[in-house]
Amino acid sequence: MLLKPLARIVMDNYEKVTELARRRGFLWPAFELYGGAAGFYDYGPLGAPLKRRIEDIWRQFFVIKEGFAEIEAPTIGVEGIFQASGHLSGFSDPLTSCKECKEIYRADHLIKHIIEVPDALSNQEIYSVIKENEIGCPECGGELSEVYEFNLMFKTMIGPGNKMAGYLRPETAQGMFINFPRLLRYFRDRLPFAAVQIGKSYRNEISPRQGVIRLREFTQAEAEIFIDPRDKTHPRFDEVKDVRMKFYSQAAQERGEPEEMTFGEAVERGVVAHQMLAYYVARTYQFLLAVGVSPERMRFRQHQSDEMAHYAADCWDAEVLLDRLGWIEIVGIADRTDYDLKAHMDISKVNLKVFVPFEKPVKRQKLVVKPDMKALGPRFKGQAKAVAEALKSLNPEELEGERILIDLGGEKIEIDSSLVSYETVEEEVRGEEIVPHVIEPSFGIDRITYSVLDHAYYEDTVDGEARSVLRLSPAVAPIEVAVLPLMDRDELVRPARKIVDDLRVLGFRVDYDTSGSIGRRYRRNDEIGTPYDVTVDYETVEQGTVTIRDRDSMNQVRVKVEELCEKLEQLRSGALKFEDAGEPVSSAKEQESPAA
RNA sequence: GCGGCUGUGGUCCAGCGGUUAUGACACGGGCUUCCCAAGCCUGUAACCCGGGUUCGAUUCCCGGCAGCCGCACCA
Structure with missing residues (x-):
């Protein structure tokens, strides 16, 4: 009771960020018109593009640069899938x-x-x-x-008559597993290959809380990388071996202090199980940095042995430090070995092995047993096939002699040796069938999106007034440029509109705003993370120049209108530094003071 | 699911068993050659939902929903 008013007065960052996100159209509680339901959120006009841009960067990293195949599977699955995945029994x-x-x-x-x-x-x-x-x-x-x-899967019925149960998928991963045979053919029967999916998953959480951190409907980006279990090196490991990162390994957790090292060192010292896993941990690290997760508030934590699934060889979680919520898992990267494919083989009865050719064919002695089916058939009738199978599984010693003894599910049967012939032949073995192992990086896109907001949120003080800023990377900002006429007057509005059109043709996400004072509009754009504001003033009319304002420093440079689009493209790509973009404009303060 | 606290315009908040429910900020329109949430004029906008008590409920009671906190759950 006593704590309540105090807690309210002191708004923590969590509250500020969620309030900002709601007010400005990033995240809205869903179904508000009808009272709402916990665990569901809408992405508003700013949130949807932010999330989309994060997904696009993920595609850059994992689909384009790694050459993984993006697929899209139904969000509803049939029962067998979840028998195999264990969600039907284990998830309930x-x-x-x-x-x-x-x-x-x-x-x-x-x-x-x-x-x-x-x-x-x-x-x-x-x-x-x-x-x-x-x-x-x-x-x-x-x-x-x-x-x-209490099963955490949403259940539904496929078609009328309650004949066939359907379940909303609790993860996107199964879509890749059950398409394994077709994917294998698509990749021309060669390991390694990988498929990814970005999409919605559903879990009927008992008690969703903490905003977008635990949702009942959420977006995952998952990759299933199918590899030869005998070779867990990565051909491009060199590209990441010198990347430094803080590893919070099992040993480090016992000490309570993450340990910084390069990925090369981490694999050498056995901190990470092998190159293949380490490579994707490194790419994940780079991805998270690219979308704007703060390196100071991020760590990669290795699962404890009791926390890891029994089949997993190694598992690392990317965790971020969020205000109020503490360390939250946003990505999990696991070596799941052959568990998933074996489980699907078991339930579906479909062979999910890959034929891997040897470098050189191997010659091998092989025993060929030929039961005389013409004689066995009439004699054993329905059991004939089983008898034949039993005979084939015997070794040469057992096949010797007048009478051959076989064991048919406990029943001992004697077969006359005349009914079966055998020989040893030399055969050439060209390869072998293996069950691939799976490396699974699994990303919680909603959590990442929220983390980006949390880590981007920043306050400073300008002339004694608080200024709140989202320091979003230009790569993810939902609005990239705001075009602002100094005043809502025709002579300023016309050139401003022209600039808006030109920028939009170039694919910029542009906002145009004439309302209120210029300072108010700057603040509004700071708060939603717009990196650059272009101001059209009377010098635009007189000299054909505009100012570009940098969100973080609030500094301005003046550039020619003809050069504006090019400069902004260079700023966006990082090819140009803001200070070099044009003539510096003296700050508002200095302008106010009369020239001496 | 359990327990505690809370629910009033977009946001934060005041208030009351009874006439037309405060205020601030935000937002819209207007004015001003206005570069960092300025000023003046003006406008829009709310008692979470359902039931009960009552002549009358935004207010009291019960239930639901939602939020926060704690517990449980989180393959």
Whole structure:
């Protein structure tokens, strides 16, 4: 009670950033007209382009520079996918709550000491076990409620009649896995290759909070990089080996202090499992820097062994430090080994192996067993095929002798040796089938977008007045240039409009604003992160020049109108520094003071 | 899901069981050769939703929804 008013008076950055984002059209709580629903957000007129530009930079990094194939799969998936991925069983927890103290428990955990594999039981069965064994609340001993399911996947029906269940995908990754055979053919049967997807995923979170950090509908950008498990080097590792970064490895976490080193060193010392993983951690680092995540408020944290999925070889999370929220995971990069493809092979019964040719064919002795099916067929009828298979699996010693003994699922059968022939032949083996390993970088685009806002937010003081600024990189800013006539008068408006048109033809995201005073418009644009303001004044009319104002320094340079577009393009690309863009304009203060 | 606190124009906030619900900022229009949230005139705009109590509810009560905090959950 006492803390409340204090907390309100002191607005922290989190509050300032979320308030700014709402007010200026970056992020809006969804469905407000109908009361809203937690875990859903709209990207407004500024948020949508910001997010889109971040996605485009991601494409630059992972689709264009790495040559990965971008695909687009349905957001609804059929049951089999999620049986294989484990989301159907693993993503759904049987819960029970205490009727007295309201504490919630995993029902299956409570009966672990009685039933070895509680996963196999239905909720009713688990509840029966709880009742029969008189299990009460571990906290207060109170009576436990019936067991209920909470699956984090949204379920729906495909077509009428409830015949086929569909689930909104909880991750985009499965789209790449289940297209593996077609992708493999697309890449002409050669490893390594990779496919990516940027799109929506859905998780029916129990309690979404913290704005856009935990959403029920969110955007992921995921890559599945299929590699030969025997070679986890990366051909372009040299390009990143000298990049320095702070590694928060398992060992470093024990010390409580991240360790800075190069990626080359990290692989050499075994901090990161191998080049392949390290390479993508490095690219991820570069991507995050490119969109404007602050290096001081970012770290790469290695999963603890107990935190890592049992099949994962190594896993690193990119984490950012956000105001109020602390360290938040925004990217996960894991070596998932062959787990996913094996699981899909198991459930779908489709071979997802890759034939990898040897450099030289290998000669090998091979035993060929030929059961006499003409004789075996009539004799064993339905079992004939199984008998033949059993015979084929025997070794030469077992095939010797008058009578051959086979084991058919426990049943011992004797076969006369005349019914089967065998020989040893030399064959040439040209390669082998392997299940590829998968490196999976998985990006939470909404979290990254929010982090960019949080890290870009900055306040300074100008003449005793607070100025809030989003120091967004020109590469992601939703408005790249604001064109501002000093006053809303025809002689200024006409040239200003011409500039707007010219810039738009060149693909600039331009805003044009005549309202209120010029200072107000500068502040407005500072707050939404517009890097440059072009001001059209009377010197434009008299001498054909305009000023460009730099958002961060508030300095201005004067350039000729004819050169404006070119200069802005150079500023945008980073080819030109602001100070070199034109004649410096003396600051407002100096202008006010009369010349001596 | 549980508990606590909160819900008034775009934003922040005042207020009351009863006439037309404050104020500031923001926003729109107008004026001014106006370069860093200026000035003057002027305008638009709100009691989260549903039920109950009451002659009358934005106000009191209950429920829902949403937000914040804590707990639980987060493959």
